[in-house]
Amino acid sequence: MTEQNLSDLLQRVADRTHVGPPPIDDMLVRTHHRRRRRTLLVTTASSIAVATIVAGAFLALDRMGQNSVNAAASCAAPVLAVTPGDTVPKEPGHPASLGPVPRGTVVQVYGSEYLLPCDDTVKVGQPLPSRPGPLASVPLTLATADGRTRPLVTAHPNKDGSFTAQAKIPPDAAVGPAVITAPAGQRIILVVKDSATSAGPSEGSPTNTALNGTWTVRALVGANGKSVLPASYAHKVEMTFKAGKMTGTTGCNDVFGTYEQRGQDLVFPRSQLGSTLVGCADEPPLVTRLLAVRHISGSSGVRYLHAANWMIVVELRHR
């Protein structure tokens, strides 16, 4: 069969098919309907996309605005304009029962990056040894959005002669210089000591240093003074002390070691300290920080493990 034959054959077979006139009008109508539907669909999809983008942008702006309001109000950036050694002034109009106590010496400030609900109470204080020397006079006040300055610290005497101070940051508090501020959901802990008894521990400040038992690590502070305890590990880090041996968990790995305590001196020998080696994201460096511990102090239900310079490294709460 030649190509010409095949071509003729196909032509004859095709010609046997009697084809009517093309339904052009029907095709035009259907196509116009389809084009309209497509246009409508594209318009609707575009509108939804634009609305979503605009809503997202508004939401983002709203959140940014909320954050800036928070930053300008009670829950602003963690600016803590006091340093160890600053003086906590007496609050005007403070209850007389506190007597001379409300003047204290800030000997340690930490945890400025902790979460603090806007309306939460800032706990200030544990009796800790203060550093000797002249005290700078930096009032711990809070400038509020209404332009008033509010005293930040109130104090309550402890039986051991120290005091615990508390401050409540009102929701409308704004930030000014030389004030304590905290970002949304952050907690600030000040450690203060009564200026009247601001001598060091060697001068007889009674303190509770017993470690036996199981403790939850409430705070873990890095060498730079910032928290190294991620929020995801809060309440997961624990330590148990018994007869010179320490066991615990970072929330991911088990830690173990020994400790040597003499009064307020406390060390974790490097050679005895170790942990399991499961890899976890953001695991708090508990073992590393324990190596920096040299001192201990505390009161009922709370223990502070300090570095050589008395900077708090670990805050423990009794379970």
Place this chain on the structure above:
Amino acid sequence: MGRDDDFSDFVAARWARLVRFGVLLGCSQAEAEDLVQTVLERCLLNWPKVQRAVDSDAYVHRILLNTFSSSRRRRWIGERPTSTVPDQSSPDETERVDEADAVLRALQRLPTDQRAAVVLRYYAHLSEQQMAATLGVATGTVKSRLSRALDALAEDPSLGELRGSR
């Protein structure tokens, strides 16, 4: 002249040939008309593309072949049972029917790609380059498909009987 007018002229010039092209591909006449309508409506939706195409016939044939392949892949191709047979009486054309039946059966026995190549080359009379563009393959592939198809048709018993009767 508007788009609809252009389209109407385009369809009027090609409708019958495209429907017959569909029949040779293996569709019934009704299926072929549906197929060509679908193809032409797609062309109208993208009419600027058709106009911009270097070879608008090759472009339409390509859409037609793609649509045909898609329709053959579907399990249900739109047929509905009916109690009324639409056939009508007609003069006895047994001999011509035999020839058409033999050719169509021979084409049906070819693989789809070879069948499309034969119909494009010997019915639509596209060149090998146009066929390559239409089928989306190389010119060499077109040649080999045609060669295999012609070999198969030469040995097809239906067409053998046809040749014997001539």
